[in-house]
Amino acid sequence: MHVYEAVNSRRAVRAFSDEPVSKDVLERVLAAAAQAPSSGNLQPWHVYVVTGEPLAELKRRATARALAGEPGDEREYPMYPAELTSPYLERFSAAAAQRYKALGIRRDDPERPMKIAALNSDAFGAPVVLFCYLDRTMGPGQWGDAGMYLQTVMLLLRAEGLHSCPQVMWTMYRRTVSQLVGADDGRVLFCGVAVGFEKEGVPHIRTGRADMAETVSFVGV
Numbered sequence: 001m002h003v004y005e006a007v008n009s010r011r012a013v014r015a016f017s018d019e020p021v022s023k024d025v026l027e028r029v030l031a032a033a034a035q036a037p038s039s040g041n042l043q044p045w046h047v048y049v050v051t052g053e054p055l056a057e058l059k060r061r062a063t064a065r066a067l068a069g070e071p072g073d074e075r076e077y078p079m080y081p082a083e084l085t086s087p088y089l090e091r092f093s094a095a096a097a098q099r100y101k102a103l104g105i106r107r108d109d110p111e112r113p114m115k116i117a118a119l120n121s122d123a124f125g126a127p128v129v130l131f132c133y134l135d136r137t138m139g140p141g142q143w144g145d146a147g148m149y150l151q152t153v154m155l156l157l158r159a160e161g162l163h164s165c166p167q168v169m170w171t172m173y174r175r176t177v178s179q180l181v182g183a184d185d186g187r188v189l190f191c192g193v194a195v196g197f198e199k200e201g202v203p204h205i206r207t208g209r210a211d212m213a214e215t216v217s218f219v220g221v
Helices: 003-009 023-033 052-067 088-099 112-121 140-159 168-181
Strands: 045-051 128-135 163-167 187-196
Touching (some): 023 140, 045 140, 052 112, 112 168, 140 163
Antiparallel strands (some): 128 187
16 A cells, blocks of 8 residues: 555544454554654653453443443543634534544434443454553653654554554543553553454544645745
8 A cells, every 4th residue: 555545544443343453464563663753762652452352351341431421530641732722623623523423423412422432442343452651751752752653553554454543532541451451650541542444334424634724834945
C-alpha cells in the first residue's frame, strides 16, 4: 500500500470483526514502528499488546464499570483544554455529532453516555488492543514523540490491511488496565489503540478535515 493511500484510508474504526490478528503481523508492525522519530532517541513509549482471554477479561471488567455508571478513574492528564475556543469548538462539535450516529446512538438518548462508554470498553469488538504508556519522568516533548510513534503504528497497520481506533477513553479505567497488564505506578497510560479487521456492513461517517488554508501558512514559498 502506498503511503498516501495508507494516510487517506486511516480512520478511527468503531466496528471490528472477531477475525484474529496474527502475532507475526503485530510484531512486524511494531518492529518497523520503532523507526518513528523521537528527540534524543529516547523512544519513550512502552506498549502492552493485549489479546485473547486477557483482553476478554479486561473488556468484562471495564464494561461492568461502564454499565454501572461509574465516573471512572481520575484523569492523569486532560483530554481537552478546559475551554475550547473557535475554531476548535466547532470542529469538536461537528465530530461529536457524527461520531456515533453511524452506530445508531442518538444525541438525545438519555442513556447515550452509558452506551458510548460500553462500546468503548469493548474496544468496538477489536481482538487486539495496544496500550501505550510513558514513564512519569517524561515531559511534553516525549508525549509528542509517542504521538508520532502511534501514528506510525496506525499507518503500518493499514499497510497490513488492518484498521485501528485510538482510545483515550481507556485512561478512565487506567487502574483496571494497569492491574491486568502489570504496569507499575511509574508509568502513565497515554491511550489504548483498538486493532483488527473492519466489520463488514456497518455504516460509518468519516469526519471532515479543515481546509489546508486554515491550518497551514506558507512563508517564503
